[in-house]
Amino acid sequence: MAGSYYRVRCSDCENEQIVFGKAASEVACAVCGTTLAVPTGGKAEIEHEILETVEAR
Ligand SMILES: [Zn+2]
Numbered sequence: 001m002a003g004s005y006y007r008v009r010c011s012d013c014e015n016e017q018i019v020f021g022k023a024a025s026e027v028a029c030a031v032c033g034t035t036l037a038v039p040t041g042g043k044a045e046i047e048h049e050i051l052e053t054v055e056a057r
Pocket residue numbers: 010011012013014015029030031032033034
């Protein structure tokens with residue numbers, strides 16, 4: 001079963017980045033290095049603005 005991806009906007013530098021909804025490790029912003037998502041054992045906790053959900057194909 002595929003998970004979803006989220007397009008997240010970093011609240012620090014406004015970089016937009018695709019984050020896997022069930023990330024198993026921390027996801028950092030590619031531009032400024034801020035943590036965008038924290039793994040919680042299942043669904044990743046995303047602390048920034050989610051612009052849209054992108055269904056995996
Ligand atoms: Zn950033």
